[in-house]
Each structure stands twice: as C-alpha cells, then as structure tokens.
Amino acid sequence: MEIIKERLTRLRERMKEHRVGVYVIPSSDCHESEYVCAHYRAREYLSGFTGSAGTLVVTMEEAGLWTDGRYFLQAERQLKGTGIRLFRSGEPEVPKIEEYAEQKLSRDSVLGFDGRTMGAHRAETLIRAAEKKGAGVLVTEDLAGQVWENRPEIPDTELYVLDLCYAGEDTKSRLARVRAEMEKIKADVHVLGDLCDIAWLLNIRGGDIPCVPVVLSFLCVTKEDCIWYVREQIMTEEIRQYLKERGVLVRDYEAVYKDLSGLAAGRKVLLDKKNVNYRLLTAVSGQADVIDRRSPAELMKAVKNDTEIRNLRTAHLKEGIAFTRLMYWLKTGAGKETLTERSVAEYLDARRREQEHYVGQSFAPISAYGANGAIVHYSPTEESDAKIEPKGFLLVDAGGHYLEGTTDTTRTFAMGELSLEQKRMFTTVCRGNLNLAYARFLHGCTGYSLDLLCREPLWQAGVDYKHGTGHGVGYLLNVHEGPNAFRWKLPEQEQPAVLEEGMVTTDEPGVYLEGQYGIRTENELLCVKGENGAYGQFMEFEILTLAPIDLDGILPQEMTGTEKAYLNDYHEKVYRALAPHLTEAEREWLRNATRRI
C-alpha cells in the first residue's frame, strides 16, 4: 500500500504546481465507457481499487474513493492501508462528490480534472460546485497521466465488419433512421460519443476495450455527411472501402475537437452530455447550440430486430450448452478433482470455445465460492482463488460474445449440503426471478414498474440486493446497455424507457450475506407482444437463457402453485432445447436436473 501513498504524493506535487486543491479522477476513457482499456485506468493506478465503477478525489490532506453498493466490500479490502477513505455512494449521510468538492474548495483554490476523461454532465456538476465557492477550474491538464509511470498504450486491434446476417440491418438504413430522428428535433449535427452506439450504427467491431468489441472513436452525422473520427493506424483498405460505400468519411481520432470547434454559430448539435466528454462539449458549445439528449441510436440498438432475435436464440443455445456442461461437471465430478473458482471459470470458457462463432467473454467471469459470493462483483484472482468444497454455494456469473450476440447468465450451484436457511434464500431468489420473467404487463410499463415483482419476495423475507434487478444487453457490444433496465429507485433526471418489443433485459435478483454466501439467479428476458384487446397491448417476456436452476436448492413447499408451474415450464423448455445437443449421459442427467417439482 506504500506504492499507492507514494503515487498520491507525486500527484499532490503536480496539484501544488497548478494550485489545484481538489483533483478528481474518474474511471473513464474519453467516452464515459463503462469498461476502459488499461491506458485509461488512472483511478486504479492511483488508488489500487480495481472495480469497474469508482471515482477518486484527492485533496492536499486526504483522498476519497466513491463507489456503489456492488463494490463496497471489495473497495474496503483494496483500500486498506492506502489512507484513502471509502465513500459509499447512495448511502444516507454520504456526500456526493460535488458536495464534497464544494466543501473542500475555496476562493483561492482550484478544482482540477482531465476534461477529456470526464463526461460533460458530471463535469458541469463539478464546475457548478467550484463556481459556488468562487474557486478556479483547470480541465486541460491530465495530472494523473503525468505521474503515471509506464502507462499502457491503447491496443491496436483489428477491425471487422459485422455481416448483415448477424446485424440484420445495413448502416445505410440505420443512418437514415438516425437522420429521420434528427430531422424531427431539428438537429443539424449529431455527435455520437458512445462507442456502442457508433459500432451499432457502422456495423463495425474492434477490440479497443476489454470484453467490449468496440473502437475508440467519435461519429459526426449531418444530413449529408457522416464522419468517423478514429485512430488512423488501425484503418484498413477493406474497412475504408466498406465505409465509403456507405457514405462514411474517415478522419483522425484527435481531429474531432478542432472540427467541432469550427462549427458555424447557430448550428444545432445533438449530443448526450452523459457520454460526451467535457472537452468535446466545450468545443461544440463555443459557437453552436447544444441539444442535450439521448442519441436516437441508443433506443434503436436496444430494440433488437428479427435477425438479431433469431441469432440471440442461437447464442443462448450455445451458452446454455456450455453452462449446462459446467453444471453437469460440477454435479457429477465434484470431489473427484480439486476445483477452484478459477478452474470453474476456465472450464466454462473451454466449453464455450467448443461452440462455433465464439468471440470471447463478455465480461470478466464471476466464480465465487462461499463467502466470496457475497461480494457482488467479485472476480477470482490468483491470490484469492478459493478451493471449492462439497458444501455451500458456488455462484457463477459469466457471459460470452458470439457472432450471434452477447449473453449474461448467473447460476448458483449447491455444491453439497445446504442449511434450511440457505435453501429458503435460494428459493426466494428463484421466486423473484420467475415472478418477473412470467409477468404480463400493459405496453407503457417501464422496468421501474416491474422491478417489485422480482424484489417483493425478498423484501417479504427481510432481505434486499443492493443492485438493480436487470440491465439491457448489447448485441456483440457492451453486456450492459441502456435505456431499458429493471430498477426500483427512480432516477432523478431521466424518463425511464418503456419496455418495447425486442428489448432484452436481464433478470437477476440475489441475496448476499457478508462473510457467509451469495446467491444470484440470472436469466435474460426478451420483451415480446402478448394479447392485444380491449385493455390495450399486453406484453410478456420470452426467457432467452437456457440452463437449469439448481433444484438442490429449491424448497417446493415455499413456492405457490403458480411459481412451481413457472419453474416446471422453464425447465421443460431448457430440456427440450438442450437435449438434442448433449451426450447421452449429459441428457440423462439433465432430465433429472429439470424434473417437475
């Protein structure tokens, strides 16, 4: 931990040079990406905290790390001895970063952050805090980068075109739809900062970010032009030709700032302050007028088309086979060899690699045994890698990218004897999961109306999970995607998205008892149309995920007749889909694992 202290000391020296009293280091690249490549992990370098979400704030006297409920336990462990204080975002009495900054700033001090790695929306909130105290603002110096020794480069990975048989819609058509939406709100220019929106629009994938096959780039769309700002060195002749045919010009990644600052006054520029960085915003807003709202691409890409849906069913079949083989191995082979969290994750990935069109993992797999399962976003490292014994729970949350789409599945396995309390909790989680999956609702519902169907059985049992019930899933993109989600706490700003036919959202309730165990059961739900009659359009879900829910953890007497029917219905579907693809032994085992209760 001394190394962290020493890094912070060097940062403070730079802060002093620039009279910076409060320096803020987010976890972002220039696009507010959720996952970032090593080049942009300044917050991790300076704090030692490796979670995907978190912001470090450094003053001359102290340093604080803000992160959310998923990471409280992990952050506590990783910050130990660094002197960095943990701020639990969302807990009562915990100040927001801007409130903390306001408190620490004064008329003769300066607030600093790197304006390229700070989202415009967050930057504006921070700057307002500085203004309230009459403090200065410095956004042009990457002080963290300046003290970072041996900073990794951005990787030069290969670009490829996602064929129409996977994407289901050509870039020309997608561009036309985006332009039609721009027309509606009278936007002259649309600047896209979100890498997944760009990849979706261009049907191009890359590998600039681990687990998210996208390309660091910006896109500017006008009525006539479409310019892709991307690092020239990764461009190939083939891609250039592909783009040319679709009317897309290529310019260098860094040229976007200068180009945008040259926009004529009065031009109306659509951008989303939540995924455009502050430097980019100020380049635009120097002259032009900003229309701050979600890119139309966000909603369009969330609604999967028929080709994508057909493909997704294939992807989930493949993933289901891999998951089921893992479960078969765990249930029939446990005890015969030494299992560890990492060997389990590796076994699963090996089963995936046997499948056609497998691209890679969609996120770092969680394989968490016993008490590790209570750490919501635990990922086993070489040091932590726990040995799995024939008792308690093993929680595996993992996903894959296939050309046919992206998956995200969690299963919790009973590795042997369970206590009655453990079975009760497992059953309650399963009930929540099923009640949501089999919901029937009128069109117009958002995931905020539906969340409680999943959560209520847990709340009745006096427990809660400190994360959302579900998130949208990208198609060979980020496994976490908006705007659809299942949540219970309404966001303060945004209007939640209505659940539309074709949206895919995860359904992943859990129970986490610190120091004891964790349980989570996660399926992906495709929103489909149901009956349309006198009361309006009813909507339902199709469960895409195909893997047994471990009946060794289920107490049938704690489920209603309807809930048992749901579970039986789901297991029958799982068996029917997977059986033809399994060996005789696996199939026999699966028949029992999906038996009626």
Place this chain on the structure above:
Amino acid sequence: MEIIKERLTRLRERMKEHRVGVYVIPSSDCHESEYVCAHYRAREYLSGFTGSAGTLVVTMEEAGLWTDGRYFLQAERQLKGTGIRLFRSGEPEVPKIEEYAEQKLSRDSVLGFDGRTMGAHRAETLIRAAEKKGAGVLVTEDLAGQVWENRPEIPDTELYVLDLCYAGEDTKSRLARVRAEMEKIKADVHVLGDLCDIAWLLNIRGGDIPCVPVVLSFLCVTKEDCIWYVREQIMTEEIRQYLKERGVLVRDYEAVYKDLSGLAAGRKVLLDKKNVNYRLLTAVSGQADVIDRRSPAELMKAVKNDTEIRNLRTAHLKEGIAFTRLMYWLKTGAGKETLTERSVAEYLDARRREQEHYVGQSFAPISAYGANGAIVHYSPTEESDAKIEPKGFLLVDAGGHYLEGTTDTTRTFAMGELSLEQKRMFTTVCRGNLNLAYARFLHGCTGYSLDLLCREPLWQAGVDYKHGTGHGVGYLLNVHEGPNAFRWKLPEQEQPAVLEEGMVTTDEPGVYLEGQYGIRTENELLCVKGENGAYGQFMEFEILTLAPIDLDGILPQEMTGTEKAYLNDYHEKVYRALAPHLTEAEREWLRNATRRI
C-alpha cells in the same frame, strides 16, 4: 340536447365578436380545484357532461370534450345528440388539447379562455400552441360566463376552526415549517392557490365546494407576513380574532391580483403553476421571479401527524360500523323490501349520521348495481336509479368527513347468485388489493414501484382497470390528495413522491366489464415503519378501513396460502375492532362474514 346546441351557438356568437377561433372551457374554479361549486361549472353548462374531469374546446365548426378513462362511458352517454365529439384522453391517436388547438388555429385567429379559471401550467401549454401558429390570445374574457343564464352564486357558508385536538398542530407551527422550506430555496414570497393547502395551514374549514370543506381564497406568505385573501362577507369576528393571534391578515379575495402585480422586481415568488391560475401567474411574473414548484404545504399535509393518525383510526371505526351495518342490512334484509341504488346510498349515510362528529359525505356516493358498476364514476340519479335484484354485484364507493378525518371505502357485494367467472374476477381483485396492502418495501419506494403488486394478478387474468390504483386522502379536506399515489404509468414531468410514514393512500383495484358488471375493493392504507436493519428502513402499511370483504365472492382455491392468510388476518382485525360496537345480531352475522377461509 337542443339546449346544448343553442348554448354553443350563443357562445360562438361571442367568439365571433372577439375573433376567437378556439375557446377552451376547463372544469375549474380559480384554484384548479378537482371539485368545483356550481358557480364554476361552465363546462357542464355548455356540454351537458357532468363528470368531475373534462375540458370543452369549441371552434366555429365543431366542439370536442376531453375526459379520461373514468368517464368514457358516461361522457359518451351524456354527449349523445349534442354534436360534441368525445376525445378519450390517454388513448393512442387521440390528440392532446394543445395539439388540437394548434391544428385549428391560424395566423388570423385567436385562442381564448378565461385566465382565472385556467391553471397557469395548462394555460402556458395552450399559449405555446397558439404562438407556434402565430395566433392571438385572449385571456381576459369569460365568454362562457357571458352566455350563462341564471348562473349560480358562490355559496356563503360558515367558517370554523379545526380544533387542535383534531389537527394536532397549530397554524403557527405549520407556518414556521413552511417558512423554513421557503428559506431553503430562497423564496421571498409564497403564493398558495390550492384550497386544501390553505385550509390545512390555517386549520380553518368552510363549505365553498361541495364535499370539500374549504374556503375559496388565496394565501401569501412572506418571512414576516401572512395574508389571507378571502371573500370579506363570510368573515366573522371570531375567525378574525383567531387569525390575528396567529399573525394572519385578511384582505379581499379579488385584491390578490393587484397586490401581487405590485411586487418589487427581483422578488422570488414560490408558486405551483399547477394550482395557480394564469391571471395570478401573470400578475406575479410581470415583475417578480417565479419559482415554480410544489408548495411545501402539499407534502406536509400528506404526512399525517400522530394526532391525525389517532383520529383517523376513530373515523375509520365509525365508517366501518356504518359500512358493516349496510352490508348486514343488504345480506339479511335483501328481498324483504325494494332496494335501489339510491336507497342503499341513503341507508349508508343514515348509519353515518348516527355516529358522532360526522360532517358530511366526502364525495357523491357511488352505488352501482349490475351493469352500472362498470361505469367507473357512476352516481345514481333519480332517472337512472336501478332496482337491486337478488343476483349479481352491487358496488358501493362512498366516504364521509368526520372531525376525526376523511374516509373513502369501496365494497362490492354479491346480492345473490354469482357466476364462476364473476367469482374469479372478484377473487382476483381481492388478491390485488391484499398483495399491495401487505407489501413490505424499502423506504424510497414510490407508489409507482408498488402499483404492479396490485395490478399484476389482474393483468395475468387479462384484465385491467383504467384508473390509478390509489390516491392520497386529505384530513377533513379533499378525499383525493397528492402527492402520494399508486400508479403504473410514470408522469412525464413530476418526480413521484416517496411513500413516507404517516401518508394515507387508497388501494382500489377493480374490474369493469361494460354492459355486465363492475367490481372494486378499496381500503385506505397508512404507511408505517417496519424493521430497520442492515438493508435499510423497511416500510409497511396499516389498513385503516374496517369492513368485511364479501366472502360470497371469494374462491379460496384461486388464492395462494399467503393471500388467504392476508384475508384472514384482515378479517380478524375487522371483527375485533367492530364487534364491541355492534348489536348481538350484527355481531353474530359479522363473525360469519369474517370467518377464516
């Protein structure tokens, strides 16, 4: 219906004089009150539609009435033959009033409405529509009033002070709390337009609006002063003295416009555009700066204090006795005399009048037999008054004002034989009602998260009710009160209110089959604190309403074990509370009516 056509003709003559192309007549007084006294029912006079919600829009060529789902059937019936077109608000393809107005207006026509009976928020939306088309705007002429023959006067009813033993908090304390909130948002002046907010703040009740014991008035609060603008002729020496002791000055109702237009420039005026009329807004905004948001009084009055809660339990005991006596009479006496919808409502009110401190009905009672039950806000008239036969459902939705608070209860009674389908629906409604009432939820939930607990059993059965699941209830004020509510469709603008300890909200799912029958079961729920532990503060409900749910409609086999336990628990509570206050015969009957299933 000819009389309506003739009235519209006279209105159009006036419109022509003023070059008005589109004239809008809402259902409002000068306070956007939900119920209005006869003096302000211009929309009813001109359209014949008697529902509480609806807006009439008249052009030279056509006239349209906008109303919501509660009134579709009623409006259809009442508009027949008038030539007025029904616009079903909220249905797809139905334009909003402002969209319709925009379509009808042009550069050389004028949009007109009476700026005093049009809420500021709605007025601004309409004016934006006119501006888009370059049309003029006329807000100073009450054209509807000008053609209204024999327009009723505002009644001169008596004012009275609500004693501290009922209100639980003195005006001085309430004023201090409001001023503290004004201080927080740096408001110099707070103009209150909502009559219930004012009555709550002053602890004064009157009778200017049927069923809502309030006083037509405005209130202006500054750090030092508090001025009540009220019709001088209803002021008494006693009230004047009471107000003086609390630092409240009295000025004439109409003086408010002039006083506010004289505010110094730069003064910050807190008001809620949703309950302040447009003339008042323009008086203020001529010079001063408007802070448009909910009055702090709204949230304060929604959270009932300990005295109010204690009293409410008493009020519900009284109402429960009355409702139970009605049910006893219906169940044991039916067939012995001729029952009609009105005789039932009258019997219930007579039982209430036997109770101490009864003030009056909190709304026009709904007593709807058979197919009339499907008309959500049906109220029997002399002509419609249906004879009740020994079969099918009778739906009674009624409430009373007591000095101990206001009630709102709905029970649906099986008057004899029911079909299996009717019992299924009745059971489903009961399940929805109970699932919400026995919910357990973390503090922070709004009624938008919880609504689906109630609605889902109905949606699973393929039916819906086209109204909210519940509304807040005033204390000897409007039976419908915000900001708490149970709804599934998120509002576009406002942030829904978090359910706080002390809030009272109704829980009233239903099923309405046009031409057949209607079912609704309504209880009032008091929000109370539950367990507070590692997961946060859990909240629960206490059911305030005390009246049996008719077991003749219940199919126990269609309920889960948990749901049956809920119903048994509730019925046990009802029996225990009511039994000591009933006759021997009633008690015996109640024991059976609340038996365990």
